[in-house]
Amino acid sequence: MPNMRETFLSTAEEIVDTDPDVAVVLADISAAQLAGAARRHPDRVLNVGIREQLLVSTGAGLALAGLRPIVHTFSAFLVERAFEQIKLDLSHQDAGAVLVSYGASYDMPAEGRTHQSPGDVALMDSLPGWTIHVPGHPDEARRLLLDSVPGDGRVYLRLSAQENASPYFGVGFQTLRQGSRGVVVAVGPMLDRVLAATEGMDVTVLYAATIRPFDAAGLRAAVTDAADVVLVEPYLAGTSAHCVAEALADVPHRLLGLGVRRDIEVRGYGELADHDLAHGLDAGSIALSLKDFLR
Amino acid sequence: MTTTAVSPGYADLPRLIALMTGDDKHTAAAQSTVDVLWVLYDRVLDLTPATFREPGRDRFLLSKGHGPMAYYAVLTAKGFLDEAELADWSTVGSRLGHHPDRRRVPGVEISSGSLGHGLPIAVGTALGARACGHAGRVVTLVGDAEFDEGSNSEAVVLAGRLGLEQLTTVVVDNQSSSHGWPGGIARRFEVEGWETRTVSGRDHEALYEAFTAAHPGRPLAVVAVVEPKG
Numbered sequence: 001m002p003n004m005r006e007t008f009l010s011t012a013e014e015i016v017d018t019d020p021d022v023a024v025v026l027a028d029i030s031a032a033q034l035a036g037a038a039r040r041h042p043d044r045v046l047n048v049g050i051r052e053q054l055l056v057s058t059g060a061g062l063a064l065a066g067l068r069p070i071v072h073t074f075s076a077f078l079v080e081r082a083f084e085q086i087k088l089d090l091s092h093q094d095a096g097a098v099l100v101s102y103g104a105s106y107d108m109p110a111e112g113r114t115h116q117s118p119g120d121v122a123l124m125d126s127l128p129g130w131t132i133h134v135p136g137h138p139d140e141a142r143r144l145l146l147d148s149v150p151g152d153g154r155v156y157l158r159l160s161a162q163e164n165a166s167p168y169f170g171v172g173f174q175t176l177r178q179g180s181r182g183v184v185v186a187v188g189p190m191l192d193r194v195l196a197a198t199e200g201m202d203v204t205v206l207y208a209a210t211i212r213p214f215d216a217a218g219l220r221a222a223v224t225d226a227a228d229v230v231l232v233e234p235y236l237a238g239t240s241a242h243c244v245a246e247a248l249a250d251v252p253h254r255l256l257g258l259g260v261r262r263d264i265e266v267r268g269y270g271e272l273a274d275h276d277l278a279h280g281l282d283a284g285s286i287a288l289s290l291k292d293f294l295r
Numbered sequence: 296m297t298t299t300a301v302s303p304g305y306a307d308l309p310r311l312i313a314l315m316t317g318d319d320k321h322t323a324a325a326q327s328t329v330d331v332l333w334v335l336y337d338r339v340l341d342l343t344p345a346t347f348r349e350p351g352r353d354r355f356l357l358s359k360g361h362g363p364m365a366y367y368a369v370l371t372a373k374g375f376l377d378e379a380e381l382a383d384w385s386t387v388g389s390r391l392g393h394h395p396d397r398r399r400v401p402g403v404e405i406s407s408g409s410l411g412h413g414l415p416i417a418v419g420t421a422l423g424a425r426a427c428g429h430a431g432r433v434v435t436l437v438g439d440a441e442f443d444e445g446s447n448s449e450a451v452v453l454a455g456r457l458g459l460e461q462l463t464t465v466v467v468d469n470q471s472s473s474h475g476w477p478g479g480i481a482r483r484f485e486v487e488g489w490e491t492r493t494v495s496g497r498d499h500e501a502l503y504e505a506f507t508a509a510h511p512g513r514p515l516a517v518v519a520v521v522e523p524k525g
Binding site for chain 2: 057064
């Protein structure tokens, strides 16, 4: 089955083939895969070369001219390298775009720190009004991309090499398991390992592929007398902690934020599983964290 | 008897600019651009308050947002703004700030202030106009010191390679770049395949000719040289 990146590229190709208002902007990454689409639509499938600032600015200019841009490269280069362009050329101009990243926090572990982007969602979260999708399955990625194209909103779609076995297409937090000792929120690719970690535990498991806007009402509804909340996010730990605090402002609660660690830079190569372990994001580590917190 | 209202002209610009006080640091920036802005709005661009929302319009993107007094004065002279607004500029009640905001001021194509954004956005806008089949031209104004920002380089290269004929960049050169552009700033554009003209930024006829020079299949760079920043 195609992974999220392959699914995105084939879906983007379908979109530009059928919608003359959509343009795809690339900075070399994935340009080879979209070469056929670029030949068919040379004015709307644009590769700016290895120029990420221009990548985002070009998307903004296309939007100001009336097109709907899909802007894509690796997460570290799209969000972190070109962040001022995202802040000013898109947000401040009030120009719409669909930003699609691949690489997530550490999807290319052998490439080292330069290709890691655990802070991307926190950065995007510093700008008002962005919808942030973190799909957990290629089919979700396809649906979320198709849903993001109409309109002129600002959307960040974060694709990953990590995925769950099954897609979930619901809106807001979806309750996948009901319990009474706490609420565990699994975001995107964290779901299957959260389900494994909570096997046999008396907890509610909520799932979201869309983390901004944050489904405060959904969380509020899931919280029972035991207002213990655990966030399991595939990016910087605690990125959504302020949303939980706001949702539960008048409810005494405890919160544990699991995710990519903030205290050190994990300086190593290896496989995805090695980095999951280093950040405590494998099923076994998550289970230990939950048992310790929900004791 | 009928009377005909006389629109403000070039001679009114100093008076309009003088209404905006309090941004002394950028007075030189405002003075450096006034002739270029006037020629563009008066004779080159097809852009009026009646047409500025049409998809196929000409577009002017002020990249060098510092010292926008000349810009606001020209917009006022051309009917986009009311003269009565100018004196209150930069106050909390005004929509006119030290850097223009496109969401607040009709006719302002981009919000600017941070340098090195207008030319890259203009590349995207020109590409968008081309994809949409619009013939309107896209003109962006940058400063020679602003050109220090590396983001401009990315845009100059791509626009040259793609032959973005609809795009014009005007560089107002008051020699304020810290490390300068030896041999002239036009060389940076020429080497990337742009058509270039270097003219006096005070000579209206020379500016007009430069802006209207034919440049088939290539973007156009007009370097408008003005007196050095004091």
